[in-house]
Amino acid sequence: MVVGDFAIDLDTVVVGAGPGGYVAAIRAAEKGQKVTVIEREFIGGVCLNVGCIPSKALIEAAHRYQRAMNSTKMGLRVTAATLDFKQTQAWKKTVVDKLTGGVAGLFKKHKIDVIWGSAFLKNSHSLRVIKRDSAQTYTFKNLILATGSHPIEIPNFKFSGRVLDSTGALDLQAVPKNLVVVGGGYIGCELASAYANLGAHVSILEGSDRILANYEPDLVSVIEHHFSQQKVDIYTKAMAQKAEQNDQQVTITFKVAGEEKKITADYCVVCVGRKPNTYEMGLEHVGIQMDQRGLIKVDAQSRTTVPNIFAIGDIVPGPALAHKASYEGKIAAEAISGSKAVIDYRAMPAVCYTDSAIATTGLTLKEARDRNLDAVKAQFPFAANGRAISMDSATGFVRLIFERSSRALLGAQMVGPHVSDLISELTLAIETGTTIDDLALTIHPHPSISEAVLDAADVGLGLPTNI
Amino acid sequence: TSLPVLAMPAVRAYARQNSVDLTKIKGTGSHGHIVKADIDQFLQGKGNQT
Numbered sequence: 001m002v003v004g005d006f007a008i009d010l011d012t013v014v015v016g017a018g019p020g021g022y023v024a025a026i027r028a029a030e031k032g033q034k035v036t037v038i039e040r041e042f043i044g045g046v047c048l049n050v051g052c053i054p055s056k057a058l059i060e061a062a063h064r065y066q067r068a069m070n071s072t073k074m075g076l077r078v079t080a081a082t083l084d085f086k087q088t089q090a091w092k093k094t095v096v097d098k099l100t101g102g103v104a105g106l107f108k109k110h111k112i113d114v115i116w117g118s119a120f121l122k123n124s125h126s127l128r129v130i131k132r133d134s135a136q137t138y139t140f141k142n143l144i145l146a147t148g149s150h151p152i153e154i155p156n157f158k159f160s161g162r163v164l165d166s167t168g169a170l171d172l173q174a175v176p177k178n179l180v181v182v183g184g185g186y187i188g189c190e191l192a193s194a195y196a197n198l199g200a201h202v203s204i205l206e207g208s209d210r211i212l213a214n215y216e217p218d219l220v221s222v223i224e225h226h227f228s229q230q231k232v233d234i235y236t237k238a239m240a241q242k243a244e245q246n247d248q249q250v251t252i253t254f255k256v257a258g259e260e261k262k263i264t265a266d267y268c269v270v271c272v273g274r275k276p277n278t279y280e281m282g283l284e285h286v287g288i289q290m291d292q293r294g295l296i297k298v299d300a301q302s303r304t305t306v307p308n309i310f311a312i313g314d315i316v317p318g319p320a321l322a323h324k325a326s327y328e329g330k331i332a333a334e335a336i337s338g339s340k341a342v343i344d345y346r347a348m349p350a351v352c353y354t355d356s357a358i359a360t361t362g363l364t365l366k367e368a369r370d371r372n373l374d375a376v377k378a379q380f381p382f383a384a385n386g387r388a389i390s391m392d393s394a395t396g397f398v399r400l401i402f403e404r405s406s407r408a409l410l411g412a413q414m415v416g417p418h419v420s421d422l423i424s425e426l427t428l429a430i431e432t433g434t435t436i437d438d439l440a441l442t443i444h445p446h447p448s449i450s451e452a453v454l455d456a457a458d459v460g461l462g463l464p465t466n467i
Numbered sequence: 468t469s470l471p472v473l474a475m476p477a478v479r480a481y482a483r484q485n486s487v488d489l490t491k492i493k494g495t496g497s498h499g500h501i502v503k504a505d506i507d508q509f510l511q512g513k514g515n516q517t
Contacts, residue, residue: 431475433475
């Protein structure tokens with residue numbers, strides 16, 4: 001027996017303080033549970049510290065820098081826009097600190113204790129926390145696992161020095177002259193777009209036949225057009241072979257159509273995907289079932305195959321999105337409190353914060369038809385939206401997917417200005433069983449980007465007034 | 468596949484808390500929406516079955 005190994009009894013324990021874990025902890029406390037959070041790295045998890053929030057801060061700064069330099073047609077001539085990237089990074093840090101500090105404050109408000117360390121399950125009611133220089137066993141009544149995910153490493157691209165993961169790419173202290181992004185998914189494309197705006201020459205290497213392969217081609221073509229204007233080089237069907245680095249640079253070797261190519265750059269960012277943090281925690285020993293990808297099997301209440309242990313967020317199936325994790329966290333917390341709450345949503349919004357952004361919710365036309373729904377689409381271009389034109393951002397479109405006879409909204413896809421906020425109206429519409437008639441009869445303010453929703457609904461009704 | 472049951476998210480949650488299967492209820496709201504009152508009626512055993 002190790003000295004001090006008397007188990008300490010706890011009630012509800014949440015492992016991980018990311019958007020799934022911290023929301024679960026707060027909701028559980030609101031429902032009257034005594035909650036303890038175990039966290040090994042940082043309050044707020046990947047999202048607040050090295051994901052959603054810092055990436056959006058960098059994207060915003062990059063966007064403003066570009067706007068400052070490229071608004072001459074509006075008569076704005078900024079003769080010497082300069083970028084102090086150290087200041088940009090310092091500002092980004094204040095954004096992160098403010099939000100993580102906010103979560104810590106909420107924990108205090110709800111009397112949620114935080115134990116710093118890594119958790120290992122001993123059995124279905126106890127776990128051991130390995131701290132910096134000690135270890136302690138705790139028992140729990142209920143456990144919510146919210147351990148998140150981490151970037152996948154690929155062979156011959158070991159993360160170190162000039163080969164970065166997304167975290168490293170967000171923390172560069174100077175804008176690289178040349179940057180190679182391996183992986184053209186949404187994380188890779190957001191980073192590519194931000195650094196291109198900041199002045200880097202960016203190359204994207206994507207293994208499949210197009211970037212942003214999760215999105216429909218016509219949405220992506222708008223982004224591809226932006227990338228070509230930013231002089232971003234996109235190599236598709238490109239297989240990254242190896243990265244060789246010295247103190248100054250990194251050379252990436254890759255194959256396209258059987259031909260070997262090399263690019264030398266200041267840095268290489270590898271964003272080929274994320275892997276669930278479900279290994280080396282003893283999960284399998286206590287009977288928690290996982291699939292081949294390491295994702296934990298859960299029921300509609302986020303309950304694992306061990307009844308008092310729940311799992312949420314990136315470690316369970318479904319899109320790896322912060323808002324999905326938070327939603328699941330609330331359900332798990334309420335289930336532990338005896339509520340019959342279940343995961344029951346009809347539309348999961350997703351946003352890619354490139355320049356312009358893509359936003360989607362609900363079903364695509366193909367997904368709807370694959371489900372044997374008699375689905376049709378209606379589309380309206382931002383080129384006919386007065387607000388978009390006045391913003392000099394009249395690219396992209398809003399597309400609505402609806403059922404032909406009932407005209408109930410099933411999904412929406414859009415690319416263009418402010419779509420990350422516009423998508424919420426349509427997510428609500430899907431959740432509430434709204435028809436395109438309802439959308440068309442809802443007065444949208446003029447001029448606004450949101451009018452494109454009303455106009456797309458009018459198109460769907462066969463009564464367009466603005467195109 | 469048909470369209471999902473017409474009910475607002477909070478009504479779906481209310482049904483769940485009361486162990487009511489929404490597919491067994493006929494909605495009386497606009498477009499045939501199931502409203503909270505329909506669930507209450509159903510729980511009081513006053514018919515409303517499809």
